[in-house]
Amino acid sequence: MPKPQLLVSHNEIPQAVIDSLTEKFDVQIIDKPMKATTKQDLLENIAGKFGLFFSYTTVVDEDVINTAGPSLKVISTTSMGYESVDLDAVKKRGIVLGNTVLETAQIVAECTIGLLIATTRNFLNVNKQMKSGILPTATSFGMGLTNSVVGIIGCGNIGIAVAQMLWPAFKLSELLYTSRKPKSEMECLGGQFVSVDDLVRRSDFIIVTAVLVPETKFIINKDRLALMKPNAVVINVGRGLLIDQNALIDALQEHRIRGAGLDVMTPEPLPLDSPLMTMESVVLLPHIAGRNTFEASMRKAQLAADNILAVLNNQPVPCEVKL
Numbered sequence: 382m383p384k385p386q387l388l389v390s391h392n393e394i395p396q397a398v399i400d401s402l403t404e405k406f407d408v409q410i411i412d413k414p415m416k417a418t419t420k421q422d423l424l425e426n427i428a429g430k431f432g433l434f435f436s437y438t439t440v441v442d443e444d445v446i447n448t449a450g451p452s453l454k455v456i457s458t459t460s461m462g463y464e465s466v467d468l469d470a471v472k473k474r475g476i477v478l479g480n481t482v483l484e485t486a487q488i489v490a491e492c493t494i495g496l497l498i499a500t501t502r503n504f505l506n507v508n509k510q511m512k513s514g515i516l517p518t519a520t521s522f523g524m525g526l527t528n529s530v531v532g533i534i535g536c537g538n539i540g541i542a543v544a545q546m547l548w549p550a551f552k553l554s555e556l557l558y559t560s561r562k563p564k565s566e567m568e569c570l571g572g573q574f575v576s577v578d579d580l581v582r583r584s585d586f587i588i589v590t591a592v593l594v595p596e597t598k599f600i601i602n603k604d605r606l607a608l609m610k611p612n613a614v615v616i617n618v619g620r621g622l623l624i625d626q627n628a629l630i631d632a633l634q635e636h637r638i639r640g641a642g643l644d645v646m647t648p649e650p651l652p653l654d655s656p657l658m659t660m661e662s663v664v665l666l667p668h669i670a671g672r673n674t675f676e677a678s679m680r681k682a683q684l685a686a687d688n689i690l691a692v693l694n695n696q697p698v699p700c701e702v703k704l
């Protein structure tokens with residue numbers, strides 16, 4: 382009996398994971414790096430496939446789903462985010478969607494705290510100065526986390542993981558959060574469930590971890606930037622479009638807030654001539670929070686593969702997005 386067919390959307394998946402799939406599937410890999418795969422690549426290769434193994438940068442819309450045909454039973458992303466997927470089309474066809482939230486939250490939370498401290502304590506600038514023989518002066522001083530008010534926008538798995546690391550480790554004065562509804566994990570930590578306006582007005586550090594959906598696009602906009610304290614530092618590890626980036630650039634250029642640490646931005650990669658590239662108050666990372674450790678990239682890819690194998694074997698899917 383021929384094996385069912387599986388399409389892998391890029392060539393950055395660890396070989397051990399590919400091997401675990403090859404045992405059960407006839408695997409076809411699109412020989413391009415993750416960010417280079419286009420919708421056209423999927424359209425040309427997806428017909429007749431049982432599964433699609435992909436990453437968050439690949440568009441899986443109704444055309445792709447229709448071109449795959451009735452054989453398509455599961456799509457599984459190596460990321461936690463799945464905003465490139467047409468959820469209605471997937472749901473209508475009863476296709477299982479898998480992601481890797483179970484392996485992502487902790488690693489993103491670790492990186493968030495690193496980015497927060499690097500931004501507020503000016504690590505990059507003082508490092509550059511030191512390597513040029515310049516000693517630090519008060520202009521490079523920042524604000525510590527002790528006694529500060531931290532606000533977390535969007536308390537899903539990542540927001541909760543960030544709070545669970547920050548609250549016991551630093552003597553914060555207050556922990557504020559927004560979410561669709563109050564979260565018991567946050568209440569246990571003494572977190573206060575507040576409105577977004579209240580959060581941005583009161584916080585010294587604003588950490589954006591929300592998922593990108595139409596209601597959260599530009600959740601940090603010009604009006605909310607205007608409510609922030611002059612010492613506010615904004616950290617974004619969610620998606621670039623959660624922040625109106627032009628409004629953020631204006632606020633930073635006019636010194637209306639103190640800084641920003643961004644793992645995600647619009648577009649990615651950020652053009653070299655973006656004003657963010659040269660601002661001393663900004664720390665940029667190339668969207669690595671959820672994937673730049675060896676263990677995490679391996680575990681996330683294996684979990685995405687396990688989601689597909691579970692559908693094939695009619696077993697409970699370890700990390701399914703409930704639609």
Ligand SMILES: O=C(O)[C@H](O)CO
Binds near residue numbers: 459460462
């Ligand atoms: O969604 C995720 O898993 C990350 O943002 C990708 O690195």
